[in-house]
Amino acid sequence: MAGFIAMLVAAFIIDRRSGTRVEIAPMVLPDLELVGSALSASRDPVAMTDGEGALRAVNAAYRERFQDRSPAGLAEPMKDLLEAALCDGRAEGEAASAKVLVMRAGQKQDLFIWHFAMEAPTDTIEVAARRVSGAMGERLGKAGVLAVLVDGDGLLVAANGAFTDRALPDLGNRGAAPNIEELITHGDDGSIRLAAEGLDASPLRLVTVPLEQDGSGAATMLLFDSEQGSGLAASANVQVLLEMLPIGLALVDRDGRFLMMNRAFRIAAGIPGEEMPAYPGDLVVKEDKAAVADAVRRNARGPAMSGDFPVRLARQPGEPVALTVAGLRGLGDAAVLLLLKDNSEEAKLKRQIAQATKMQAVGQLAGGVAHDFNNILTAIIGHCDLMLMRHTPGDTDYDDVQQIKSNSNRAAGLTRQLLAFSRQQTLRPQILQLPDVISEVSHLLKRLLGETVQLVVKHGRDLGAVRADPGQLEQVIVNLAVNARDAMAGKGGGTLTIQTYSIKADQVADLGSEILPIADYSALSVADSGSGIPAAILGKVFEPFFTTKEVGKGTGLGLSTVYGIVKQSGGYIFADSKVGEGTRFTIYLPVHQVEEEPKNKRRKPNSGDSNNELWGTGTILLVEDEPMVRTVAERALTRHGYKVLTATNGEEALEIVERGDEIALLVSDVVMPLMDGPTMVREARKTRPKLPILFMSGYAEEQLRKSIDIANVAFLPKPFSVQELAEAVRRALTTK
Structure with missing residues (x-):
């Protein structure tokens, strides 16, 4: 102790x-x-x-x-x-x-x-104080500018050396921080002087720059020596300072006329050359002229205030910009300060982000709808196949069943369009050349375009190979060609030009696109001489269900499907159009770098395959939460000679695996309630590491393989027929 x-x-x-x-x-x-x-x-x-x-x-x-x-x-x-x-x-x-x-x-x-x-919070005043009292403040002092930072109560926070030497000669004898009102005196004529220099000193001009957007709180004050004459043009310091600032600044006198403006203001307002309009209202559209003139008048003749409001410039009426109006005092003829920032790029980026977010949200919805619809189509097509096995051509019901299956396959094509838009369809990419794809589809295009549209095909040299699904790429070309044909119908026909060319990485850099990464591309452009697309709706053409056609003549899925296929293939698509001159769609597909041959090549079924070769033996564990899909798959596999054990979810399937029964193949859906397919497979392989797996899903194989990360699994996309299921099971059992 x-x-x-x-x-x-x-x-x-x-x-x-x-x-x-x-x-x-x-x-x-x-x-x-x-x-x-x-x-x-x-x-x-x-x-x-x-x-x-x-x-x-x-x-x-x-x-x-x-x-x-x-x-x-x-x-x-x-x-x-x-x-x-x-x-x-x-x-x-x-x-x-x-x-x-x-x-x-x-x-x-x-x-x-x-x-x-x-964690110490970021202090805006502290950052501004370091700048005013640091190297920036010293540079201003060498230019003859006195810089001082005050807080919301007017107390001195920091100052550069030029201000300290002139306004605070007895700084060492002071205790608490002085108030700016103690250091500055106001004359009867509105002039401003430093109290330490007396009334006989030269007057100063004062510019206040608030730190906060609303003009309250701390502010930086810049004081300039008045030169001979009260005109602002005599102050070289002000002109040099305004030209250096990246923000558009302009000064207006008490009558509302422009005195001067810097280069950034001219660019933001779209003023050509050295031309300077007379009034600020001349820069905006007619509807905003009164509001701008009223704001300038109130700040010029009333108490000094500041505020910003949106206006539409005459050069770009569709894009509102923020105009800040602040009253000035003690700066000679200048009574109002205008701040204008060119935020067109920022607004464009916001639109692109909003568009991408909307496309992603609708894509997720479309993918979910297509996934559920694929389950229904799987059951319909499967039952049709089972019925066709009991009927032969010539039977009374054979043609009806065949028609049901045909319509179901057409519905499956619609779901593929939805999955293409949502970038969740199953692609079969190959290494190919764009001219070969166009050559394959050119005969179909001539029939689709008709006699009034002339088809012109041009191919460039040194085209690099691309990796894409040829069938889906043909669909892209057909969709663009059909849209072009409809756009030229109102003009009695025209010319459709399909062109391929190579674009190198240095050429991409010269384009200056913020979307297109710098790389080598093989480009495909489809241009028409139709009526064109107005600029107001050009950015919406890739949205699903958006169409400019009459009611009943378009679903609005054509270009959204094109967009989805191109993006899923790793490419980029851009639209350029002028009303009355036509539209051009340009697709950039990255050049494929040839590497070693793929390890797992999909085996093509031999032409001599028969139903007898699809028969097999062994026990298959079928896991599917949809009863209609599970019933079709169970009956199909049973008819092909397999013994089938069924489970409605992952937990039930694991119980069957733990019983120790001999299982030759596990066939499972991917998305299931409670426990999904991949989780169930990982648990099953802990006790049976060599168990073959066949996944069924309405989503894209490429997307699933990226997220599942399970080795040695096969994949069967929905909807599938009875024969496709039997073929997939046979391949999964014979693949080592």
Whole structure:
């Protein structure tokens, strides 16, 4: 006990020297190791608790920040940190706006030390103060500009050397920070002077730049020496400063006329050359002229204020921009300051993000609808196949069943369009040349276009090979050609030009596109001489169900399908159009770098395959939550000689696997309630690592393989026929 008291006395002396006071709550006396850990904490908040999280000791910083609250109750992650420290001896994490370290301490290791490393918030005033008093302020001082930063109450926060030398010659004798009103005097004529230089000094011009958007709070003040004449044109410092700023600035006199403007303002307002309009209202559309003139008049003749409001420039009436109007005093003829920022690129980026977000959301919806619809079509097509097995051509019901199956296949094509738009369809990519694809589809195009449309095909040289699904690429060309034909119908026909050419990486860089990555591409352009697309709707042409055709003549899925196929193939598509001159769609597909041959090539069925070769033996475990799909698949596999065990979900399938029955193949859906297919397969392979797997899904194989990450699995897209199911099972059983 004597040693413990001596230690506390030493700790008290150390704490007095460091300026940190530690308050100890009522507690059970700990051992020497625990007390040493608590007293060695930094000035950050530190607390000591027992295993239940109850406080045993805190320092002053902790009490000031969190009062008497237990660390474990400050935020939900705190309990997890306490449990982790209980197991591992220490734990680190982030909570309560701090980085938290929890350590076990004490001879019995039953107490915990909590250390909070608080994150310092970004202080806008502090950043501005460093700039004003640093190198930037010195550069302004060399240009003859006095710079000073004041807070919301007008107290001096920072100043550059030029201001300090002239306005605060007795800075060393001052105590508290002075108010800017004490350092500046106002003459009867509205002139401004430094109080330290007296009334006989030259007047100054003052420009106030608020730090906050609404003009309240701290502000930076710039003071310029007045030169001979009261005209602003005589102040070279102001002109040089305005030209250096990246924000569009202009000065207006009390009559509302422009005095001067910098280059950034001319660019943002679209003013050509050195031309300068007379009034600010001349820059905006007719509807906004009155609002701009009223704002300028109120700030020029009333109390000095500032505010911003949206206006539409005459050069670009469809894009509102923010115009800031601020009143000026003591700057000669200038009475109003206008700020204008060219945010067209920012607005364009926002539109692109909004468009991409909308396309993604609709794509997810379309993919979900197509997935559920594929289950229905699988059942319909499967039952049709089963019925056709019991009928022969010539039977009364054979043609009806065949017609049902044909219509179901047409519906399956519609779901493929939805999946193409949502980029979730199953592609069969191949290494191919664009001229070969166009050659394959050119005969079909001539029949589709008719006699009034002339088809012109041009091919460039040195085209690189691309990797894409030839069937889907043909669909892209057909959709674009059909749209072009309809666009030229109103003009009595025209010319459709399909062109291929190579574009190298350096040419892509010269394009300056922010969307197209720099790489080698093989380009395909489809141009028509039709009526063109107005600029207002050009950005919507790839949206699903958007069409400019008459009711009943278009679904709005053509271009959205094109967009989905191109994006899923790793390419990019752009539309360019002028009303009355035609439209051009340009597709950029990356040049495929030829590597080693793919390890797993899909085996093409031999022309001599027969139904007898699809028969097999063995037990197949079929897992499918949709009863109609499960029934069709079970009957189809049974008719081909297999013994089929069925399960409605992953948990039921695992129970069958654990029974020890011999299973030759596991056929499972991917998306199921409770436990999905991949999770179930991982659990099953823990006991049967060589079990063959065949996944069925309405989603794209490429997308699933990226997310599933399970080796040695086969895939069967929905909807499928009975024969396709039998072929997929046969391949999965024979593939080693």
